Amino acid sequence: YPPRRHYAQSIPDLKVLVQFESKISQDLTEKYLADDSPLSTGSEIRRQVKLYLLDFYEECGFKKIEDTKNQTCLPAVRNSICVYRLFKRVKYLLSDLILRRSFRLQLGGLWRQIIFFFWKNNWPLFRDLEFVAEGILRLHLIHDYDLKQFANGKISRKFTTNCTLSSAHCYEISQIALSLRDFSSAIEWLELAKEKVLVDHQASSSFIQFLLWNAIEKHNGYFDEDLFLDLEPTFFNREISHVPQDSRNATKIRNIQLETFKGNNERYYKDLNFLRLCSGQTQPVNNESELFCWYELKTHLSLTIGPMKMEFLSRDPDVVQIYEVLHDKEMQPILDDTSSRLQPSMVGGKPSFKGNKLRDSAPVSVDKKTRTALVSWYFGEVDMTVSQNIERITGLHVLERTAAEDLQIAAYPLAGHYGSHLDAFSPALGNSENMQRIATFMFYLSDVDEGGSTVFTSQGVAATPVKGSALFWYDVYTDGSSDWSTTHGACPVVVGEKWAANKWIHYHDQFLKRKCGLKRIERFRIRVNDKLV
Ligand SMILES: O=C(O)CCC(=O)C(=O)O
Ligand SMILES: [Fe+2]
Incomplete structure (x- = not known):
């Protein structure tokens, strides 16, 4: 069996669950509100159904089930708090309902639908909640929002939801x-729980007080041991005392680190830079005056009738965003074809090869910290069109069998991200010599309501996902060695979903198109209408 896809990881599966839940909740509402309701007044089962439905309607802001009459409420579940509530509701409240004999006797039809659905599709597991x-x-961690506001539905600066956390x-x-071992967060969440429990x-x-003591002891214990752990971003800058709210007055180490290393582009701090860029604090780009947009007409004859809209996001290394490269008629078949084949992504493994093409990293680890996206490879018809487009824009060989990898599709669930990394292979991975990637051509197959930017951590650049647009950059120096300044990653999706597609172009097939350099630190440049600008 392939590894199980969890609802929390997979947008297509989550959508199926959400749709089903909406349908049965509407049926249940009708039964609940009907004059001849099978759920008799004052019964235990009626009370439980009400509890379940009110939880369901929270996202739409209904406080009474009666309020839903003639109104539509289709929870969209586009943010993490609502999804957390969804899993809890289905895993506990709904399963509780169907375990009751009276539910089966009074609502047999619905009962059978629910049983059948979960027989086919699995129940959400604790892993989903996790x-x-x-x-x-x-x-x-990334946005460092006020925790209380966050738990009350203020998901970001722009977006608020009715779903809240108790x-x-x-x-x-x-x-x-x-x-x-994220102690500073654990303590903060417990402090909040302690405050909330007085009200709800x-x-x-x-019990919460006990957990809080326990977490504080653990934090202080590690802190005391002086194992340099106190330099990790998940600690406070001092021992926390048991005084209520003490954590609010302590500074988190990561905030100190962020402050200290502001504007520092050293490789070691790229993860901190990732946090900062993803939270929307872009750095002033040194060479801002060199950034501009233009219409590209020259890389291919066909562009004279339909020029490409290009924009420099960074120079040296050059990164461009190209708009309206793909249209629905190309993107939809890709999404349709791949959604059912998405699998948890593997990173950190040795690349393995089948024929001439890189298939996937060897399945050594599914590292949840590094990459939380599902991926699959696309082999369908529009691949040719896609590759042709890339050839026209980049002037590189893409269509030949060995010139590029298949299109890799990545689907990011809520809060899905990809930590900073290089796309080029390090020589230490051996084997990859013939497969070195010269460049990345990455498409955005969806807009993202909020978050999901691609950030270049040493350049201080953030690219916003725009459906149909693409990013293009060279991953290596002209001699084929990795260019560390192309380190990049994908910020977590805050609201909505994100689909992207990578075409990695190989170094070796380009020798006629791109001369390899003799100087070590020489970069490929992206030309502007055939000129080096
Ligand atoms: O999705 C993104 O924004 C970046 C993805 C990426 O860097 C990759 O898949 O290698
Ligand atoms: Fe990448």
Whole structure:
């Protein structure tokens, strides 16, 4: 069997679940509100159905089930907090309902539909909750929002949702933070749980107090040991005392680090730079005056009738964003073909080869910290069109069998990201010599409501996903060695979904098109209408 796809990882699967839940919730609402409702007044089962439905309607802001009459509520579940609530609701409230004899007796038809769906599609697992919680922690880590506002639905500066997190949810998330040894987050979430429990009574406040002591002890214990752990971004700058809210007055190490290394482009700090760029703080680009847009007419004859809109995002290394490269008629077949074949991505493995093409990294690890996207390869008809387009724009060989890899499709779920990395292979990976990547041509196959930028961490550049546009840059110096200044990554998706496609172009097939350099630090340049500008 292929590894199971979790709902939390896979947008297509999540959509199926959301659609099904909306349908049965509407049916359940009708039954609940009907004059001759099978759910008799005052019964335990009616009370439970109400609990479930109110949870379901939260995203639409309905406070009473009666309010839903003649209104439509189709929860879109486009942010992590609502998805967390969805999994909890289905995993616990819905499964509780169908386990009841009275539910089966009174609502047999619905009961059978639910059983059949989950027999075919699996129940959400605890791992799903964990995935989403990890995403919530990642979003919070990057954006450093006010935690209370965040848990009350203020997902970002721009976006607010009706879904909120209760004291119980906050302590659950804190425990997942603790299991990731993210002490500063764990303590913050517990402090919030402690505050919330006084109002919502969703958990035991003495239990939360106990967990808080435990987390504080752990944090302080590591801090005390002086193992340099206190330099990790998941700590506070001092021991936390047991005084309520003490963590609010402490500074998080990562904030200190960010402050200290502001504007510092050293490789070691690229991960910090990733945080900063993803949170929307772009650095002033040194060579801003060299950035411009233009219409490209010259790389191919066909462009004289339909020039390409190009924009420099960075110079030396050159990174361009090219707009309206693909249209729905090319993108839709790619999405249709690949959605059912998406698999968790493997990174950090040795590349393996089948025939002449790189298939995938060897499945040594599914590193949830580095890349949380599902991927698949596309072999369908429009690949030719896509490659032709790339040839016209870049002037590189792409169509020949060995000249480029197949199109790799990546689907990012909520909070899905890709930590900073190089696309080029390091020589230490051996084997890859003939397969070195000269350049990346990466398409955005969707817009993203918020987040999901591609950031070049040593350049301080962030590219915004625009459906149909593409990024293009050279990954290596002219001698084929990795250009570290092309280090890049994908920021977590805050709201919505993100689809991208990579075409990696090989170094060796370009010797007629791109002369290799003799000087080591020489870069390929992107020409502007055939001129070096
Ligand atoms: O999705 C993105 O924005 C970047 C993806 C990427 O860098 C990759 O797949 O190698
Ligand atoms: Fe990449």
